[in-house]
Amino acid sequence: MPGTPPTRYAYLGPEGTFAESALISAVGADEGIRQPAAGVPAALAAVRSGDADAALVPLENSVEGSVPATMDGLADGDPLLITREVFLAVSFVLAGRPGTTPADVRSVVSHPHALAQTAGSLARLLPGVVPLPATSTAEAARQVADGEHDAAVCAPIAAERYGLTALAEDVADRPGAVTRFVLVAPPGPLPEPTGNDKTSLVAVVGDRTGALLDVLSEFAVRGISLTRIESRPTRERLGVYSFSLDCEGHVADARVGEALSGLHRVCDDLRFLGSYPRADGRENKPVTPVSTDAAFREAAGWLERVRAGRV
């Protein structure tokens, strides 16, 4: 009998990206097949088309904030679900072809988030050199190896993979930067609740007074804490925004489920992006007695009795 085929994981490639390291740390080096994609849109497209079973993409960084390609790629297009989050400490090297010295460098290239996290250090190491964007840190290393540019800001493993040497190690304006990656899959069964989960949503609200307060109230009245909220342009016209947010809890929890029903009523559009185990090493805040599943069950029972005239 044929066994189950190996899981195909797309990731922001090429080989040697932080996304690949995050994928390996999430699923193991020997699990499934890793498929490098040319960018975040390509990684998500591979899942939507069925060419991959899941994709590992960067979502946000502790220094530079969210990755717009991922935020927008999840908010638009066919629905996808986040099934895991992965946190990775990122540390960079400035890498060049063997024999290069900082004085030889006329161009430096990297992912915009890597450039943002190293801007001050690059200005010191390479005065007057204007940094250029690449689709990923490993793509930048590949371009340097191919002679398209002189230096790349990348992971030590990417420098090694593309035969580059470090002109400077541990390049960072602020040490301790952490990037949050997510594993996304086509719609399907949700990860089981673990008791320490997060739920991600995109809420589109009308252009009216108090719209954001309406969104926040749905969480506040049910004792649900938000872990992230940011606005993104809907790209329809200036002034119409969506709110991308994460809250504590799983949609299977009564309070979260009820909050989502409430949001579905008050929002012009609500996209559920998944409930998955919290992986940032922190614990969700304790649920107050009035917001537990038992409290919601008891209240539903009470209402049923009232409606039946059994007061």
Ligand SMILES: O=C(O)C(=O)Cc1ccccc1
């Ligand atoms: O380009 C990469 O290697 C990525 O995985 C994206 C990224 C870039 C900079 C910091 C963290 C993640």
